[in-house]
Amino acid sequence: MTDRPRTRLFVDAPLSDGAAVPLEGGRAHYLRSVLRMQPGERVLAFNGRDGEWLAEVAQLGKSGGALTALRREREQTGEEGPWLLFAPLKGGRSDSVAEKATELGAAVLHPVFTRRTDVGRVNLERLAANAVEAAEQCERLSVPEVREACPLFKALEGWDPARVLFVAAESGRAAPAVSAVTAHRGRPAAWLLGPEGGFDRAELDGLMHLPFVVPVGLGPRVLRADTAAFAVLAVWQALAGDWTSQGGADSRPPFRDDRG
Amino acid sequence: MTDRPRTRLFVDAPLSDGAAVPLEGGRAHYLRSVLRMQPGERVLAFNGRDGEWLAEVAQLGKSGGALTALRREREQTGEEGPWLLFAPLKGGRSDSVAEKATELGAAVLHPVFTRRTDVGRVNLERLAANAVEAAEQCERLSVPEVREACPLFKALEGWDPARVLFVAAESGRAAPAVSAVTAHRGRPAAWLLGPEGGFDRAELDGLMHLPFVVPVGLGPRVLRADTAAFAVLAVWQALAGDWTSQGGADSRPPFRDDRG
Numbered sequence: 429m430t431d432r433p434r435t436r437l438f439v440d441a442p443l444s445d446g447a448a449v450p451l452e453g454g455r456a457h458y459l460r461s462v463l464r465m466q467p468g469e470r471v472l473a474f475n476g477r478d479g480e481w482l483a484e485v486a487q488l489g490k491s492g493g494a495l496t497a498l499r500r501e502r503e504q505t506g507e508e509g510p511w512l513l514f515a516p517l518k519g520g521r522s523d524s525v526a527e528k529a530t531e532l533g534a535a536v537l538h539p540v541f542t543r544r545t546d547v548g549r550v551n552l553e554r555l556a557a558n559a560v561e562a563a564e565q566c567e568r569l570s571v572p573e574v575r576e577a578c579p580l581f582k583a584l585e586g587w588d589p590a591r592v593l594f595v596a597a598e599s600g601r602a603a604p605a606v607s608a609v610t611a612h613r614g615r616p617a618a619w620l621l622g623p624e625g626g627f628d629r630a631e632l633d634g635l636m637h638l639p640f641v642v643p644v645g646l647g648p649r650v651l652r653a654d655t656a657a658f659a660v661l662a663v664w665q666a667l668a669g670d671w672t673s674q675g676g677a678d679s680r681p682p683f684r685d686d687r688g
Numbered sequence: 689m690t691d692r693p694r695t696r697l698f699v700d701a702p703l704s705d706g707a708a709v710p711l712e713g714g715r716a717h718y719l720r721s722v723l724r725m726q727p728g729e730r731v732l733a734f735n736g737r738d739g740e741w742l743a744e745v746a747q748l749g750k751s752g753g754a755l756t757a758l759r760r761e762r763e764q765t766g767e768e769g770p771w772l773l774f775a776p777l778k779g780g781r782s783d784s785v786a787e788k789a790t791e792l793g794a795a796v797l798h799p800v801f802t803r804r805t806d807v808g809r810v811n812l813e814r815l816a817a818n819a820v821e822a823a824e825q826c827e828r829l830s831v832p833e834v835r836e837a838c839p840l841f842k843a844l845e846g847w848d849p850a851r852v853l854f855v856a857a858e859s860g861r862a863a864p865a866v867s868a869v870t871a872h873r874g875r876p877a878a879w880l881l882g883p884e885g886g887f888d889r890a891e892l893d894g895l896m897h898l899p900f901v902v903p904v905g906l907g908p909r910v911l912r913a914d915t916a917a918f919a920v921l922a923v924w925q926a927l928a929g930d931w932t933s934q935g936g937a938d939s940r941p942p943f944r945d946d947r948g
Contacts, residue, residue: 524784528915533907566909604933605926647793647931649826655788655918662919663926666865671907673864 432501433482435463435471436564438571439495443478448486449495456493459485473497476570479504507570510664511536511591511618513583514657516547521654526555530562530572532661533669536618539577544625550577580620581634589640591616594664596656597632597643605663608644613668621657692761693742695723695731696824698831699755703738708746709755716753719745732761736830739764767830770924771796771851771878773843774917776807781914786815790822790832792921793929796878799837804885810837840880841894849900851876854924856916857892857903865923868904873928881917 441449451459459465465485473483473495480502483495512534516522526537537559539550556574563571575583587593592612596619603611620635627635635641646656665671701709711719719725725745733743733755740762743755772794776782786797797819799810816834823831835843847853852872856879863871880895887895895901906916925931 528912528918531909531911531915532919533909566911568909604931606932645931647925647929649791649793649828651791651826652788655791658788658915658918659792659922659925662922665907665919666923666927669907671864671905672866 433470433472435459435465436480436567437471437473437483437495438560438564439473439475441475443473443475443481443483443497443500445497445499447497449473449483449497451488451493451495453490453492456488456491459493460488470498471495472501474569477504480569502569504569507533507535507568507670508616509533509535509572509669510616510661511538512572512621512657512661513538513540513580513593513618514621515540515542515545515580515623515653516550516577517624517653518547521652522547522550523554523558525654525657526558526572526574527562528658529661530559530568531566532658533568533665534572534661535570536573536575538575538583540580540583540620541577542580542623543628543631545623546625547623552576580631584638587638587640588616591618591640593618593620593638593641594644594660595620595632595635595641596622596646596651596660597627597635601636602643602645605644605646605660606667608642609664609667612642617664617668619657619660619664621653621660624653693730693732695719695725696740696827697731697733697743697755698820698824699733699735701735703733703735703741703743703757703760705757705759707757709733709743709757711748711753711755713750713752716748716751719753720748730758731755733757734829737764740829762829764829767793767795767828767930768876769793769795769832769929770921771798772832772881772917772921773798773800773840773853773878774881775800775802775805775840775883775913776810776837777884777913778807781912782807782810783814783818785914785917786818786832786834787822788918789921790819790828791826792918793828793925794832794921795830796833796835798835798843800840800843800880801837802840802883803888803891805883806885807883812836840891844898847898847900848876851878851900853878853880853898853901854904854920855880855895855901856882856906856911856920857887857895861896862903862905865904865906865920866927868902869924869927872902877924877928879917879920879924881913881920884913 474480481497482499483497486494486496516539592615734740741757742759743757746754746756776799852875
């Protein structure tokens with residue numbers, strides 16, 4: 429174990445040798461008042477483009493602060509994670525989907541309204557905040573893109589047919605997850621997860637007529653929508669994603685540290 | 689879709705033709721005051737031994753009630769799900785592990801204390817209640833056994849070496865999940881998930897010397913302990929468990945109904 433700083437921050441600004449990286453007020457406050465950091469202490473910073481940088485706290489004030497980028501620690505790598513289209517859920521479950529989908533490497537989080545979705549509004553800022561926090565803690569070099577919520581079929585307009593859309597479906601024709609994922613390994617992928625009540629029959633028929641849709645079965649038990657989201661992303665990563673090699677995992681613990 | 693009753697109840701009593709099935713006060717209250725059920729209405733009942741029965745509400749009073757078992761709807765099947773040994777987590781995350789591990793088919797939930805576990809007490813009743821509720825909603829025919837919390841190595845005393853214990857491990861020797869699970873397919877299985885801070889070095893060394901332990905890597909991102917639990921159970925079910933066939937899923941929606 430090296431003395432790698434424990435604090436990782438997602439920032440907007442470019443990262444390069446000696447670059448000054450502004451921190452907005454909330455971030456500066458968190459470092460100063462919660463983590464009790466002082467100028468000169470070190471953190472890791474990433475912006476989704478320039479890799480991960482060792483950086484030094486330059487200044488922390490009431491209205492903001494700044495880091496100085498010191499040295500690149502990891503190169504940016506292509507993280508071709510799957511997209512997640514999901515019907516928004518009640519009671520904090522959407523937040524938990526954002527958190528865990530980030531850890532499980534989703535590249536895009538897209539809330540979509542289906543006919544039986546009984547959640548009318550999605551707090552995108554909160555989804556994004558959950559995704560940022562999870563990305564900081566799980567060692568990702570990027571944060572998933574959070575897309576504006578929209579009706580399901582609008583989200584599918586202009587869909588690139590090269591990208592397979594796996595749909596967790598009640599249809600008897602659905603293939604077991606392992607066969608479906610294996611058959612489409614190497615293709616860019618997205619998963620669509622319906623609401624707790626499932627898809628409407630007409631909606632499901634509409635989906636099944638789309639050439640890029642592959643229905644997937646998730647076994648004999650009825651999964652909650654959030655459970656299904658975690659499950660499909662894990663299965664995809666294990667079979668077709670970046671869990672297939674152990675690259676880079678050696679120097680890091682499997683579980684994040686205990687800011688629980 | 690048949691007119692299968694939407695309410696499923698886990699009961700203690702034996703289920704057979706015409707059997708009277710007592711309901712304790714809390715259960716009777718829930719049916720009467722929350723679901724507004726009346727005598728004569730139908731529910732499904734299961735006890736983990738006798739399959740799933742169509743039953744009729746016989747009586748609902750203040751101090752309890754009773755069902756009458758009418759007809760067996762599904763035979764009891766062997767549900768050889770994996771065991772889950774997990775370090776208890778903070779902030780409701782253990783409850784969520786109980787819920788989702790049940791949906792993902794775990795046969796045993798066993799909280800174990802590791803050196804870095806910073807949760808001193810586990811509310812087993814609450815874990816069990818979460819498991820029962822999830823089993824009722826996910827169409828399982830059984831409820832996972834919730835074992836008394838104990839220190840990790842005590843839980844491993846007298847371990848049947850035929851049962852593989854997959855350990856989500858930081859070791860560089862860990863095989864990717866798909867290889868590890870595939871190599872041990874067909875064996876009874878258990879998963880061990882450490883606390884947020886990971887296993888202690890000596891603890892991990894101790895584990896790695898056990899002949900039934902197989903270290904498993906979960907990719908390049910650092911997963912929270914609860915995310916890791918959901919992920920490994922899903923991957924195991926997809927590759928070695930009951931997701932490998934679609935048996936029984938045809939007549940049921942993939943997501944439970946919306947008591948969210």
